[in-house]
Amino acid sequence: MAELIRRRQRFVGRRAELGAFRDNLGLAPDDEAHRFLFHVHGIAGVGKTSLVREWEKTARECGALTAYVDEAVTSVPEALAALSAEFARQGHPFKRLDRLLETYRQRRHEAESASFADPGEAGEAGSPGARPSAAGTALATAGTIGLGMIPVVGPFAGVLDTARLAEGADRLRATLSARFRNPDDVRLVLTPDEVLTPVLVEELTEALRQLPWITLFFDTYERTAPFLGGWLHALMTTEQYGKLPLPVVVTLAGRQPFDTTLWDGFADFMTDVRLDPFTEDETRGLLAARSVTEETVVAEVLRLSGGLPVLVSTLAQNRPADPDDVGDPSATAVERFLKWERDPLRRRVALECALPRGLDEDVFLAVVEEARAGAGEDAAALYDWLRALPFVTERATAHTTGLRYHDVVRAPMLRLRRTRSPRGWTARHAALARHFAAWREEEETEAGLRADDRWRSVRWRALRLEETYHSLCANPATALAAALRDVAEACRESAGAARR
Structure with missing residues (x-):
């Protein structure tokens, strides 16, 4: 009980939204008032993720099995793997789905290797060990694009040779059919959604024999909708993948309003939740929960935050009570976030740590190495201080758990850092790239990665991506060519790698 009380004290406001979600789990699935889909939308910093996470806790209190997915996934198979991992952590492993996902990854790798090793277009026809010609490689690439194994969007989509795509797709189908004697393996590689999703539906149905609800949360949906939107629509509104059991509730959260074009006719089965900035009463309630009650301080927070919960929480972090603090004339966005942090070292660390897109303790130490010069504060204590800031959240990745700044806070910090010292900006990003x-080189050595294995390594790809990001920030003119080569290599690996 004490923990529940403390949690409710930490999460202030949005009582109507919390009540609506909880009440929905109190209705039978066949009740006309029950909703199968919740769609949360609003501007950055308005509290979408916080509400979704609170809904997830509410669902678990109601006995539900839950899963949370965000933009870390870049394809339907990756989303399915993320869902399965979340279920397993709660004691409900989806073993058949996991086995099929592993088979998919193996067959996918074999298919991609085969598509680029087809000797039909080799330099000298039939020459052992000959490298494929440029024409053969182009045709193999066209085949993987034509079958949807490489994503092509934006301005590139209009310049593709459709005849070439069709020819390459036909050739790739023939190659896969020859390589995989089992037609099920061919289907798994070419249409993984259609093979994997029915297994998910079956395992959801089996799990619900022991559970009252299963709730699925898809956050940062504006980034995942291009590949999850149609799949989710088919999963929920058709029987293309089998009958989705009724006690499944799906939540989408993103910056865009509900897509009524895609979900036409579904309005009676969903709840649209638009989040606006806090009202004055809600802002005051959050400040009171943080023991900030001095009226001059409250008035300044109201003025600076615009009611955005992430900013209200940040400004209330140190419980300011001195009217002199409120009188600070600075109007810069960064000053809003660090307004009541007086330690110059900590202020500098907060700015420096905005440079990487995410950071674990290793990255943190690399970032603050210069910022801590001559300072006596322990690095572990600084890291603990940073992770406690209200605009910093923990996020699990494929190989580590790290910290991430909220976009609303990070963007102005980066602008300040770049405009204040362009040379320092270049130097710090170059150092991080190194x-x-x-x-990355350590990973190549320790894991024994060969040149053709590297892009299959999740950790290697993640390190290479961040290296490229910082190289582009430091010197885009010289780093662009290498970045484009990496894009081409990533396309050969998978759609997910290319999207990243």
Whole structure:
């Protein structure tokens, strides 16, 4: 009970939204008032993720099995793997789905290797060990594009040779059919959604024999909708993948309003939740929960935050009570976030740590190495202080758990850092690029990765991506060519790798 009380004290406001979600889980699935889909939308910093996470806790209190997915996934198979991992952590492993996902990854790799090793277009027809010609490689690439194994969007989509795509797709189908004697393996590679999703539906149905509800949460949906939107629509509104059991509730959260074009006719089965900035009463309630009650301070927070919960929480972090603090004339966005942090070292660390897109303790130490010069504060204590800031959240990745700044806070910090010292900006990003390059090389050595194995390594790809990001920030003119080569290599690996 004490923990529940403390949690409710930490999460302030949105009582109507919390009540609506909880009440929905109190209705039978066949009740006309029950809703199968919730769609949360609003501007950055308005509290979408916080509400979704609170809904997830509410669902678990009601006995539900839950899963949370965000933009870390880049394809339907990756989303299915993320869902399965979340279920397993709660004691409900989806073993058949996991086995099929592993088979998919193996067959996918074999298919991609086969598509680029087809000797039909080799330099000298039939020459052992000959490398494929440029024409053969182009045709193999066209085949993987034509079958949807490489994503093509934006301005590139209009310049593709459709005849070439069709020819390459036909050739790739023939190659896969020859390589995989089992037609099920061919289907798994070419249409993984159609093979994997029915297994998910079957395992959801089996799990619900022991559970009252299963709730699925898809956050940052504006980034995942291009590949999850149609799949989710088919999953929920048709029987293309089998009958989705009724006690499944899906939540989408993103910046865009509900897509009425895609979900036409579904309005009676969903709840649209638009989140607006806090009202004055809600802002005051959050400040009171943080023991900020001095009226001059409250008035300043109201003025600076615009009611955005992430900013209200940040400004209330140190419980300011001195009217002199409120009188600070600074109007810069960064000053809003660090307004009541007086320690110059901590302020500098907060700015420096905005440079990487995410950071674990290793990245943190690399970032603050210069910022801590001559300072006596322990690095572990600084890291703990940083992770406690209200605009910093923990996020699990494929190989580590790290920290991430909220976009609303990070963007102005980056602008300030770049405009204040362009040379310092270049130097710090170049240094981070070198750190990531060193870690990438260590991974190559320790994991024994050969040149053709590297893009299949999740950790290697993640390190290479961050190395490229910082190289582009430091010197885009010289780093662009290498970045484009990496895009081409990533396309050969998978759609997910290319999207990243």
